[in-house]
Amino acid sequence: GAVVSQHPSWVICKSGTSVKIECRSLDFQATTMFWYRQFPKQSLMLMATSNEGSKATYEQGVEKDKFLINHASLTLSTLTVTSAHPEDSSFYICSARPPQVVGNEQFFGPGTRLTVL
Amino acid sequence: EDQVTQSPEALRLQEGESSSLNCSYTVSGLRGLFWYRQDPGKGPEFLFTLYSAGEEKEKERLKATLTKKESFLHITAPKPEDSATYLCAVQEVRSGNTGKLIFGQGTTLQVKP
Numbered sequence: 001g002a003v004v005s006q007h008p009s010w011v012i013c014k015s016g017t018s019v020k021i022e023c024r025s026l027d028f029q030a031t032t033m034f035w036y037r038q039f040p041k042q043s044l045m046l047m048a049t050s051n052e053g054s055k056a057t058y059e060q061g062v063e064k065d066k067f068l069i070n071h072a073s074l075t076l077s078t079l080t081v082t083s084a085h086p087e088d089s090s091f092y093i094c095s096a097r098p099p100q101v102v103g104n105e106q107f108f109g110p111g112t113r114l115t116v117l
Numbered sequence: 118e119d120q121v122t123q124s125p126e127a128l129r130l131q132e133g134e135s136s137s138l139n140c141s142y143t144v145s146g147l148r149g150l151f152w153y154r155q156d157p158g159k160g161p162e163f164l165f166t167l168y169s170a171g172e173e174k175e176k177e178r179l180k181a182t183l184t185k186k187e188s189f190l191h192i193t194a195p196k197p198e199d200s201a202t203y204l205c206a207v208q209e210v211r212s213g214n215t216g217k218l219i220f221g222q223g224t225t226l227q228v229k230p
Contacts (some may be wrong), residue, residue, distance in 0.1 A: 006226050043223050044206075044220045104208055106163075
């Protein structure tokens with residue numbers, strides 16, 4: 001149980017285009033999902049908390065107009081990188097917290113490697 | 118400033134050579150401390166949650182312990198397949214039920230046969 005998937009696993013796009021990344025909880029419903037960004041040799045940095053049916057909560061320094069988050073259902077959250085630029089190239093990872101878990105563990109997706117040319 | 122610091126940054130061990138990874142934290146109140154394993158190009162895999170000082174958890178060759186200021190991940194007789202980056206993360210009491218995690222920089226472990 002507690003499986004989280006992401007699609008696509010990697011994407012290459014041209015500068016100025018938009019890219020959408022999907023995060024799905026496969027065997028549980030998640031009212032809250034989290035989006036992280038990880039640069040090479042660095043740790044995970046929380047970008048935003050995605051709440052089903054309401055607006056996402058963004059961390060300080062993250063541009064909400066550039067990184068659009070939509071939590072359309074209890075099993076799907078999407079991150080859209082708008083007008084992507086080379087500096088947006090990174091590894092994007094989502095996570096979710098199953099409601100049936102006693103603790104506060106988050107389970108992570110496999111990540112999406114974004115390369116902006 | 119709330120902070121999570123892991124040491125060492127990198128660790129090379131021979132197969133069978135036991136060692137420990139450290140995670141020190143400074144937060145106003147600890148709600149939980151989490152250990153994850155991350156393989157290159159993949160998302161983190163959950164290992165342990167610790168909630169209070171003195172707590173210990175084990176899984177195969179791994180054992181996690183917690184004090185009021187730090188956590189250790191002990192690796193006993195490691196095998197090459199234990200090679201990965203081990204991440205520590207904390208959740209603060211003041212974050213409420215948001216689930217927000219603060220991650221350390223990680224320790225990259227390499228176990229040579």
